[in-house]
Amino acid sequence: METMVASVGTPLHAATAASPSQIPPTSPLQSVILPPPVVDPELLSVHSQGAVSRYVVSVNHKGSKYHVLQLSPGPLAPPTPFDIILPPAAAFVSDQTTMTAYPDFSVSSCGWQALFSLVVHPDFLWDCWGPGNLGEFSDVSSLWKCWDEGTAIEGVGRKPPLRMVETEWGSRKDKRSNKGHHAAWRPRQNTTACQKWSQFQFFISRIETSISTGLTASQAVQVLEDTRLTFSMPQLHRKLQTKRQKKGKVGGPCPESSAPSSGDVIMAT
Known part of the structure; x- marks a missing residue:
């Protein structure tokens, strides 16, 4: 209760x-x-x-x-x-x-x-709004909703869409100096946080790539679901990785996500 x-x-x-x-x-x-x-x-x-x-x-x-x-x-x-x-x-x-x-x-x-x-202070946002571990997502659809609509916790409330959080405080490149800036809301030099974000973006980037070819978001998600079958999300992640990715170090730099359009949204979607 x-x-x-x-x-x-x-x-x-x-x-x-x-x-x-x-x-x-x-x-x-x-x-x-x-x-x-x-x-x-x-x-x-x-x-x-x-x-x-x-x-x-x-x-x-x-x-x-x-x-x-x-x-x-x-x-x-x-x-x-x-x-x-x-x-x-x-x-x-x-x-x-x-x-x-x-x-x-x-x-x-x-x-x-x-x-x-x-x-x-956006550095306080990660522990509350971060995507968590892959194992916390039951399927590809719930992971995409976390990015596109925001995670809803039954009996509690809703978190913001991470695409909007990333647009607001994510990695940016200064056009004048051509230098990148670390995401203000994601922890720096934190291997665990970097791994969570990297694995999360692994799927987001695949879905967005499929959308860019003409698929709808639901179709792009279904393509991955058809591959997942009975696998858990961590198992699907391991299955889809190339041999080079599997040999790579976990503690590398966190990937920059794409820059979706920002703007206010109506909560009751």
Whole structure:
């Protein structure tokens, strides 16, 4: 059973306004009625009574703790499939010497681009939004959704599409100096993180290559599914690697992903 603690900070005025179509429905994610979140009064601001405020709740789910931005108003709001799984509060705080707390998110903060604009320290994003191990994906479709739509965790909420995260903070090349810049959100000189990203991009690049030949995304995913059969994702990765790739060192530089188009998206897709 999930337990939730809600909190809000001081009011925040985001630059990007959300249209009514961006406000998702408030229907619960599942038919089981979850216990209402417990509001810690010590964490509530005197400014938190506004109708546009959105609460951040802590959700314990299957042994993991998540901080979730509820898209429905009020601390007792039911969960929705479109609630946003947030990185640590430190990602939004410029002064790391003060007490770290989430800002007071509003309706206009609930689009991905609006939320991204509030991030001060992208290096805190990986542990929360990173793709994880290949073994955590049940099939090729779930891996592609992580990239293209964002991973959804039943009973918790949704993470942003990694294509948008990578567009915002991924590897870039300065056109003036012709020098590359390391991805701001991915850990540097971290062999484990590099391996996870390399294996993840191994499949993303294959799917995008197939799409460039005229296939739809679903067709490109199905091509890999037809190859996977009963294999797990790590087994499929080993099967598809060339002999040269298998002999390569894991700790090499992380690959740069393609640069998909950016832009805000409506949460309720």
